[in-house]
Amino acid sequence: MADNQTASDLIVRDADHPRDALIATFGADKPLKLDAGVSLSPFQIAYTTYGTLNADKSNAIMVCHALTGDQYVAQVHPVTKKNGWWETLIGPGKPIDPARYFVICPNVIGGCMGSSGPASTNPQTGKPWGLEFPVVTIRDMVRAQAMLLDRLGIDTLFAVVGGSMGGMQVLQWAASYPERVFAAVPIACATRHSAQNIAFHEVGRQAIMADPEWRGGRYHLEGSNPRRGLAVARMGAHITYLSDAALHRKFGRKFQDRENPTFSFDADFEVESYLRHQGITFVERFDANSYLYLTRAMDYFDLAADAGGALANAFKGTPTRFCVISFTSDWLFPTTESRATVHALNAASARVSFAEIVTDKGHDAFLLEEPEMFGIVRGFLEGASRARGLTGKK
Amino acid sequence: MSSMTDFNAAKIARTASGTRVDLVLVSQMVARGAKVLDVGCGDGELLHLLGESRDVDGRGIELSREGVNECVAKGLAVIQGDADTDLGDYPDDAFDYVILSQTLQATRHPRVVLEHMLRIGRHAVVSFPNFGHWTVRLQLLFAGHMPQTDILPYSWYDTPNIHHCTIKDFVQLCNEIGVKIEKAVALNAWGSPLRLNAPWWFWNLFGEQGVFLLSRKD
Structure with missing residues (x-):
């Protein structure tokens, strides 16, 4: 905390x-x-x-x-x-x-x-x-x-x-x-x-709002921070910024620092590890509510x-x-x-x-x-x- | 529709300064300071020439991505597009001249393209290789081959040129769709204009290229 x-x-x-x-x-x-x-x-x-x-x-x-x-x-x-x-x-x-x-x-x-x-x-x-x-x-x-x-x-x-x-x-x-x-x-x-893009944004916003730390958007006042929600939003969005070919070229199905699958939900694959990293670093510099507002601004654009x-x-x-x-x-x-x-x-x-x-x-x-x-x-x-x-x- | 390969592969006569003679001729048919759309503008040679020599406000459409990107990097206003599908998006009277240089024979619907050109522009300039040229006729007649010449260098199976016509055919099309021929010039293989008062059959036989300035018949 x-x-x-x-x-x-x-x-x-x-x-x-x-x-x-x-x-x-x-x-x-x-x-x-x-x-x-x-x-x-x-x-x-x-x-x-x-x-x-x-x-x-x-x-x-x-x-x-x-x-x-x-x-x-x-x-x-x-x-x-x-x-x-x-x-x-x-x-x-x-x-x-x-x-x-x-x-x-x-x-x-x-x-x-x-x-x-x-x-x-x-x-x-x-x-x-x-x-x-x-x-x-x-x-x-x-x-x-x-x-x-x-x-x-x-x-x-x-x-x-x-x-x-x-x-x-x-x-x-x-x-x-x-x-x-x-x-x-x-x-x-x-x-x-x-x-489709509005739909992707909505998934990101829901990830943030589903984080109990979000506290109805009052997290700054209540000393919490919806880091997990924002990280998931970022992970999802990040996939849309890349392409299947680029992901395949960069990661393929390669394992992260291991030879075999762990038969668990660890980040076995490099691509998982990469996405988690993207999510974690993003929350250090970005405000979750700001993410809601800016995605909304894009949705309304016509x-x-x-x-x-x-x-x-x-x-x-x-x-x-x-x-x-x-x-x-x-x-x-x-x-x-x-x-x-x-x-x-x-x-x-x-x-x-x-x-x-x-x-x-x-x-x-x-x-x-x-x-x-x-x-x-x-x-x-x-x-x-x-x-x-x-x-x-x- | 035209692409970079047409220009690079075809050996078309050039002036002492290195400019293609047909382009010089086309540019001379365009009034100074006019607003011009070049359909199938290739690597932008004509647009550049028009900008330099006629001070025109030029735009281009080009099918090949390399051609477009090269043009834009040169500072020309060119978009990636197809004469057959994209001319319909332009409003009436948007340009003073619409130019189709060495591209007509590569369109799927030459007649529709020509009609669009004279809807979008008050004038149209069209240049094309004459399939009635004597060298073309002789190859088919005596060798029994699809003709290949300096300006038509392709084999029948990989040519982008799917609608060849002769100067006579083109004149007939102009008459059919009610287009006024303001000016017509035929160039011989060395890029020199043929005698002005020669009859059509003479041009059709000895002109390697035809260059036409057209306008609406109002």
């Missing part, structure tokens, strides 16, 4: 005071109007930046993180001590080079790394929000990011880039603020969450519904240029979803590029070493930066 409390307390601390990150606070005069019909005020956004904003403020790239990501996109994570989650794409000499671009990566609203979310302190009570925190949507996240952009004095983003839930934010940015997005790179995502049923209307007359990317073995956000996005963008006469990348690494491929994806992002951004007049400018 003492151990539980420590982890839980640390999560609350990071939710209010993230390390190695900048904080933008928005007071009573700047409420965040949520889709749920309520306003969040005051609230804060934790973010990181890399590189320098140029004189005419035209080189800013917003990077949107996925469900369990955060603002530590290109630096060592203060909790896990691991490298930034997208250092394959962002960094010196990489397709998104801070020597050329001003990179902004905010933690989403509803998250647990410093932007207001269920683990943050409710200013009215002085205690963690828990389930009192209003339900947020992808559109709310993007609305908050637009307020951050206003705060930074940036009118137009050169590009918005993200994968998975980050890709949803990219599409939402283009739909909500077309004039503020010069180029958009939605990777491994869709314009709506499928029934750009076509927001645009009166026709997806093309969401992008009607858009000036934004798009680069849509999908992966052959991604069964969570399969290519058919990206193709539907592309069709809608074509119908809206948008300037769109679309590439499908061959890989057996599944949905997670967007975070991994995928040279072809890097080449495409690099080429697309180069072309866009020429069109934007950024090339050659310091």
